Amino acid sequence: MIPTALPNILRLVYRNLLVNTDPGSLIILIGLPGMYLVFFGYGFQSVAAGGGGGSSYLTYLTPGIMSFQVVMAGTVGGSMLWADRRWGMLSQLLTGPFTRLQYLLGIMLTSMLFGLGGSVVMLGVAYALLGSIPTQPVALAIIFATITVGSILFGSLMLFIAALVKSNTAYNSIQILLIFVVNFASTVFYPLSSGLPVVLKVLFYVNPLTYVSDAVRGAYTSTLTSTDVYQVLLLLAEMAVILFLAVRAYLRSDVSYE
């Protein structure tokens, strides 16, 4: 099965990269997190001086923004599914030599590439701003492995939502809300402090982006703790559950043309 499935999935990924991305979208996808890094990094430097383990806020924020890429990658996945539905290509592709699962995996792999690509660009921006970035192979391996898992998780989540909702408008509204909550109820921009209201604390704890952000930051600043390792394991478990739900919802959804 794998020998025939893999070329199909890779073709779908290539197709997604060729036709489901355009320069404008790419600039927004990568430029927006880059702008966060520049504007927030410099803007909040004075307010947050001393925060983030004694390093500058920009150093604290860089791994957070790299983690933010996994959410952006997830939105890419959901948007691709909706674009294919909207332009009739979903049912067209599914009357072709592909299975539904291959189509889904093609989107997830594309999301993952976006997540990894975006985080590499953020590393480049960070190097331009800070003059240094981690170069240890182990640290980079942990960073990119975590980004990969996070991208699949958020890709699955967005596909799950895309499979359930009935209109593109509803999907976009949910996506905007989710991006906001997931980003700001995580350790992307600021650490989990004891002064937070309980509700926000709970949101921080259940938010997978917190785990991504903590692990990436730990590897980036060489301050990984056992808690980060447990969080990564939890992240893997969450990814498996959400991936299962997304596949299940998607396989059951009606994709045929009317």
Place this chain on the structure above:
Amino acid sequence: MLTRGEHRLFGRPDVSFLVLDAPLGSGSGDRSEAVITAENLRHTYDRRHFALDGVSFTVRRGEVFGLLGRNGAGKSTLIKAMTTLIQPTSGTLRVLGMDTARDGQRIRSRIGVVQQEESFDFTTVEKNFSVYGMLWGVPKAERDHRRELLIEKFGLAEIRKRRAFDISGGQKRRVQVAREFMHEMDVLFLDEPTVGLDVIMRRTLLDSIREEVRRGLTVVFTTHNLEEADYLCDRAAVIDEGKILQLDSIENLKRLYGGKKTIDLTVANGDAPRFYSALTERLGVGPTVTVQGSSAVILTDDPKEALSRIAELSQSLGVQLDWLNVRKNTLEDVFLRSVRHGGDPHGPP
């Protein structure tokens, strides 16, 4: 491999065909071989109404099989089932010898589908061709070659650099149909492929499909346009309310009326009800007369006799005729009578 053919459209030397010089897929096999077999297919979307209700038929290799029916008759559901997009609720359906329930992917890798709805990648026309060929695993050199020939054949050169969503409806349809020929296939499913095409492009498309059929391609074709079905199909099924009402060769369908002809007539002045009443009496039990206001449609196997009766009566009753026309039965007559009378060809017109 696609090559330039010598065919001419309507004798126009400026419009030439590009045809495949080899059969697509394995289409050159035994023409009596069943490519699609449906047995007692039933499908329901809501567990109350059946979109397909006991449908059985066979499509043979190398034939053009038409599915005729009004909106909601079950044509699209049948196409979805054959292209494995849905699984029928019950019954068996085999395409290319494979069960649609178990071998969906293998079936889909050997069929082409032109959907009724638009389906494009959000990019230029020529890139749509290239990407589609790539998805089907056509090697780059081959897909570049096919793309160029198809763009020429379907008259798309002027719009090749434009985004597929910025072109006109007819152009989109041409792109969509042409794109399907980027890959090899054994069976091509066409769901209303000529909607939005002008007369010349419609005929070009139908002729190019005929050309592929001669080379072994099997085509399943849905249409509302009965002239098209008459022109293209070898056999056709008339579907209504999920049931096949008629299924035969086009010629046999037309012969269902035993060589009867149709006379249309309209009375210009005089007592039309009296005239038609007398005419019905004079014609006897053979012909059927359907009157609607001042017009009537007569179905008869002896048009000469009917015409002489009409002439006699119009003279004796002082009735002037506004319109009189004798014509052969068309596929449209078959279709209308089948749908109106649940498949009974001997019902009134």
